[in-house]
Amino acid sequence: xxxxxxxxxxxxxxxxxxxxRSFFEELGAEIIVSDNTTRKILxxxxxxxxxxxxxxxxxxxxxxxxxxxxxxYLFIPRYTSISKKEYICPKFGGLPDMIKHNFxxxxxxxxxxxxxxxxxxxxxxxxxxxxxxxxxxTGMIKKAYKNALINYRDFRQQIKSGxxxxxxxxxxxxxxxxxNSKMLNIAVLGHGYNLYDSYTNMDVLTKLKEMGANVxxxxxxxxxxxxxxxxxxxxxxxxxxxxxxxxxxxYLLDKGNIDGIIYIMSFGCGVDSFVCDLVERNIRRAGNxxxxxxxxxxxxxxAGLNTRIEAFIDMIRWRDNYENNISSYGKPIYMR
Amino acid sequence: xxxxxxxxxxxxxxxxxxxxxxxxxxxxxxFNSKKSLELGTRFVPECACLPLKITLGNFLEANELGxxxxxxxxxxxxxxFGYYCEMHRExxxxxGINMNVITLEPPNGDIKELFRRVREFTGGLNxxxxxxxxxxxxxxxxAVDELERLTFKVRPCEIEKGSVNNIYKQFRKxxxxxxxxxxxxxxxxxxxEELSQVSVDDTIRPLKIGIVGEIYTTIDDYTSFNIQQRLxxxxxxxxxxxxxxxxxxxxxxxxxxxxxxxLSYAEAAKPYLGTMIGGHAQETIGNTILYSQKGFDGVIQxxxxxxxxxxxxxxxxxxxxxxxxxxxxxxxxxxMTGETGYLTRVEAFIDLLYRRREKKRIEGKYILSGD
Numbered sequence: 086x087x088x089x090x091x092x093x094x095x096x097x098x099x100x101x102x103x104x105x106r107s108f109f110e111e112l113g114a115e116i117i118v119s120d121n122t123t124r125k126i127l128x129x130x131x132x133x134x135x136x137x138x139x140x141x142x143x144x145x146x147x148x149x150x151x152x153x154x155x156x157x158y159l160f161i162p163r164y165t166s167i168s169k170k171e172y173i174c175p176k177f178g179g180l181p182d183m184i185k186h187n188f189x190x191x192x193x194x195x196x197x198x199x200x201x202x203x204x205x206x207x208x209x210x211x212x213x214x215x216x217x218x219x220x221x222x223t224g225m226i227k228k229a230y231k232n233a234l235i236n237y238r239d240f241r242q243q244i245k246s247g248x249x250x251x252x253x254x255x256x257x258x259x260x261x262x263x264x265n266s267k268m269l270n271i272a273v274l275g276h277g278y279n280l281y282d283s284y285t286n287m288d289v290l291t292k293l294k295e296m297g298a299n300v301x302x303x304x305x306x307x308x309x310x311x312x313x314x315x316x317x318x319x320x321x322x323x324x325x326x327x328x329x330x331x332x333x334x335x336y337l338l339d340k341g342n343i344d345g346i347i348y349i350m351s352f353g354c355g356v357d358s359f360v361c362d363l364v365e366r367n368i369r370r371a372g373n374x375x376x377x378x379x380x381x382x383x384x385x386x387x388a389g390l391n392t393r394i395e396a397f398i399d400m401i402r403w404r405d406n407y408e409n410n411i412s413s414y415g416k417p418i419y420m421r
Numbered sequence: 422x423x424x425x426x427x428x429x430x431x432x433x434x435x436x437x438x439x440x441x442x443x444x445x446x447x448x449x450x451x452f453n454s455k456k457s458l459e460l461g462t463r464f465v466p467e468c469a470c471l472p473l474k475i476t477l478g479n480f481l482e483a484n485e486l487g488x489x490x491x492x493x494x495x496x497x498x499x500x501x502f503g504y505y506c507e508m509h510r511e512x513x514x515x516x517g518i519n520m521n522v523i524t525l526e527p528p529n530g531d532i533k534e535l536f537r538r539v540r541e542f543t544g545g546l547n548x549x550x551x552x553x554x555x556x557x558x559x560x561x562x563x564a565v566d567e568l569e570r571l572t573f574k575v576r577p578c579e580i581e582k583g584s585v586n587n588i589y590k591q592f593r594k595x596x597x598x599x600x601x602x603x604x605x606x607x608x609x610x611x612x613x614e615e616l617s618q619v620s621v622d623d624t625i626r627p628l629k630i631g632i633v634g635e636i637y638t639t640i641d642d643y644t645s646f647n648i649q650q651r652l653x654x655x656x657x658x659x660x661x662x663x664x665x666x667x668x669x670x671x672x673x674x675x676x677x678x679x680x681x682x683x684l685s686y687a688e689a690a691k692p693y694l695g696t697m698i699g700g701h702a703q704e705t706i707g708n709t710i711l712y713s714q715k716g717f718d719g720v721i722q723x724x725x726x727x728x729x730x731x732x733x734x735x736x737x738x739x740x741x742x743x744x745x746x747x748x749x750x751x752x753x754x755x756x757m758t759g760e761t762g763y764l765t766r767v768e769a770f771i772d773l774l775y776r777r778r779e780k781k782r783i784e785g786k787y788i789l790s791g792d
Contacts, residue, residue: 179702187736366511
């Protein structure tokens with residue numbers, strides 16, 4: 086019988102699932118992904134997790150709770166770094182430990198460190214360690230990983246062509262544009278797990294599309310463009326997400342065909358607290374592109390969120406109709 | 422050029438020693454106060470951690486006193502502290518304040534750039550003088566931390582309550598009258614002498630509590646609501662591994678020179694948190710274990726709201742608490758923390774620890790209060 090590997094639908098699922106799916110399938114493991122986030126999953130996570138953690142981590146806990154009795158292995162790699170000289174949030178580095186010490190009766194956890202901070206070769210080493218759980222044939226593992234990488238690159242390529250990540254991962258969106266006016270280009274910035282988990286962000290992306298907006302995300306921006314643009318920073322951030330978001334912001338500002346920018350952050354996110362502020366400062370300096378921040382947490386007041394998106398889109402459309410209608414918000418005033 | 426730097430507990434004493442010895446003009450910002458915090462909170466993103474807010478407040482207050490250059494330590498993550506310098510720079514620029522922020526770090530390992538930055542504020546690059554000044558400042562840092570440890574020991578046992586606090590307060594004030602590391606070292610020796618004169622009650626067997634957590638909030642007395650003084654006043658002996666001198670010697674000097682470091686905490690933390698994840702998460706977990714092995718009665722973890730590494734530590738600590746049978750109280754601080762609620766929690770924790778010790782002493786045959 087095939088061994089069952091559980092992959093929680095949270096955090097890096099939205100970035101690396103295609104890679105690991107192909108990898109595990111080739112090694113003959115059966116993959117079980119937890120369901121889309123639901124009220125129950127969120128509640129279970131909130132109950133288990135410390136209050137101070139951010140929403141995506143709590144959601145991840147919930148997915149673990151829903152998966153743990155159905156699988157032989159839980160796949161929680163320890164991502165400390167996925168790009169050179171850069172880290173991810175410290176919570177990713179401690180994630181397997183956090184899970185291990187907070188749940189009873191867990192299946193075996195595949196806890197392999199992925200650290201590309203010093204060298205890119207470490208990803209293959211990590212993959213071999215993961216593969217050892219299913220096969221002793223190193224050659225086969227290497228081959229599986231190579232194919233997985235091809236698969237992954239293909240996935241990235243499709244995203245760059247403008248398809249949203251969650252749609253590639255199986256979400257169905259039948260969008261009817263109810264507006265008769267022109268399509269807007271809205272950039273939605275933020276961590277993948279905040280953008281594509283349509284339960285926790287109350288399906289912002291679909292709502293935007295229904296209001297007649299083309300959504301651009303940072304995943305659609307090419308890595309080399311990001312690297313190129315991040316040189317505008319005085320000191321490069323040492324977070325993968327930080328560089329990615331700031332680099333894409335500079336690029337989008339440069340490109341100039343964006344009508345508005347929305348930043349989705351989760352309350353208490355350490356990286357976002359700095360990066361979002363820097364993004365806002367740079368947008369304000371660059372001109373008068375409308376910008377708004379949506380902060381999400383375990384509260385579920387959907388009406389408030391709808392009002393804000395509607396107001397944001399309306400405001401942009403008004404601009405087209407009355408060109409003098411520019412909000413005076415955002416001018417810093419220093420008071421003593 | 423007038424230099425300033427952020428406050429962090431007694432850090433100003435060793436920075437003062439350093440800048441005095443280098444003969445640089447500088448302004449020490451006013452001690453951390455409600456004003457510095459409020460100034461900082463107004464301009465810093467709300468979800469940022471407390472030290473960013475309070476250090477920005479320091480810079481703004483020092484700017485009023487004429488400072489135009491700020492010194493800041495750097496870092497390469499993943500803790501947010503390494504990016505403080507950039508946040509300060511951006512916020513000050515948007516506020517229209519003309520203040521240059523110098524980050525003391527070799528960017529991407531570029532030692533030459535570090536030397537250039539040092540030259541920018543020392544006015545020359547006499548390596549011998551700089552080396553000497555750094556060495557003396559490190560010695561000052563070690564001496565100050567020893568002094569602080571001494572106050573931790575004496576305070577719970579003093580007969581006349583408040584005498585240690587008075588001496589310590591006077592010492593922090595008198596620092597301003599000194600000039601140079603030599604003067605400061607003398608003052609430290611004098612203060613130590615004074616402390617040893619304090620009459621103590623030898624029969625007291627104080628509770629022992631270890632303080633762990635994020636470095637700024639544990640070291641800085643203003644941000645932690647003087648928890649160390651207050652615990653001392655309640656007759657508790659506190660201990661803290663993380664200190665300014667430890668940070669300088671272990672993390673900056675030994676790490677950059679690749680000397681062997683004291684990693685007993687990492688060893689202890691290994692089964693719970695296998696990798697370094699930045700900040701002081703490993704220290705928090707490792708030191709909690711070390712405290713329990715040394716027979717401490719309890720541990721208090723302090724960290725600023727949204728601190729990423731400490732959240733990881735906090736989620737793992739319950740397992741340590743259970744495995745090593747040591748009570749842990751977690752206190753989280755931000756600008757909204759109310760002092761009374763905070764102290765009530767500390768007092769309740771202390772009461773429980775006394776109870777626990779008593780219960781152990783009479784081997785479980787304890788009586789409920791009121792019996």
